[in-house]
Amino acid sequence: MNFLTTNSFDRSELDALIGSALTFKNGSDVTKPLTGKSVALVFFNPSLRTRASMQVGIYELGGNAVILEPGNTSWTLEHREGAVMDGDKTEHLKEFVHVLERYVSAIGVRTFAELKDWETERTDPVLNAFAKYASVPVINLESAMHHPCQAMADMMTIRENLGEKKKKVLLTWAWHPKPLPMAVPNSFALAAAQFGHDIRIAHPKGYELDDELIDELKAHSGDAGGSVEFTNDVESAFDDVEVVYAKSWGSKYHYGNANQEIRERAVYRDKWIVDETKMARTDDALFMHCLPVRRNVIVTDGVIDSPRSVVIDEAENRLHFQKALLTRLLK
Ligand code: CP
Secondary structure (H helix, E strand, O other): OOEOOHHHOOHHHHHHHHHHHHHHHOOOOOOOOOOOOEEEEEEOOOOOHHHHHHHHHHHHOOOEEEEEOEOOOEOOEEOOOOOOOOOOOOEEHHHHHHHHOOOOOEEEEEOOOOOOOHHHHOOOHHHHHHHHHOOOOEEEOOOOOOOHHHHHHHHHHHHHHHOOOOOEEEEEEOOOOOOOOOHHHHHHHHHHHHOOOEEEEEOOOOOOOOHHHHHHHHHHHHHHOOEEEEEOOOOHHHOOOOEEEEEOOOOHHHOOOHHHHHHHHHHHOOOOOEOHHHHOOOOOOEEEOOOOOOEOOOEOHHHHOOOOEOHHHHHHHHHHHHHHHHHHHHO
16 A cells, blocks of 8 residues: 555544554554564655654664665666656666565655646656555655645644644745745645645635645545635735644746746745734634745744744654554554
8 A cells, every 4th residue: 555645545544543643652652563674765855854754763663764865876767658768867767666675665755846847747757656666555755746744744733732623724825935846735735624624725826726636625625524715815814723834835837937937926025924913813823834944934933933833843743643654554
């Protein structure tokens, strides 16, 4: 079984994973189900939290992490089926995966969007190539379109702080000097819909999420007793919410044209930032962000350093959730 999006599990299984993560966190589960096993962690892109929490989690479960960085500490990789490999790619993903699975019990993959070709990247081609070739579980450690481990650590953090009942949750776009991938907002919104939260998504016009993902959100939300609404008003978006989740993302209409987008998004600077005035409109909301975050660009120091900021707890919960996930997939 793979964990490519939170959709890999239904609500009751996601609840059980959070329950298991809480037992790792409070120290009541000290089992070592990965004893004698290795897990490959394949990083096409940089990471602090994901890499450290996976490596520590695998160690704490009794296993061994094998970290590979294609194009750096391992060969450059081609993922396209039938490619004529006369360019700069040395090894095909097919051999890479088939060799690795002779050594390891699971493969974690981080492969960001390149922000070049929306129609291709929205299908998560590199992650899906891993899933296609692997006979061992593949874990998404952030792909072009999803970051499910982050989203589940975020759901766990909301539950720890505010309880299990549904909450009013704002996902707000924020200005950033350059376009960023949509994986975090997609997965946060999807998981929040699966957990039945009332979700408000705020962004400037032109920053709409993927149409298919929006349909998925609405379907899950309907099933789970929640709601989804969208707004372009960055002030009233904060009214009465209990959670503020900030993230910047790029416009799907400007994929492959970063310079034009950077010029056009300049008007949103200073307006689309999470600050004390906006937080005062909320119902004493938690402030959340997946990190890394640009201070006084995405969020003011006053908000991120406030007692309602749980950004470090979210990062800690990555460790506990991933231990629960590895235990579920490999026990
Ligand atoms: N939030 C997150 O995935 O952080 P890293 O990019 O540092 O792993």
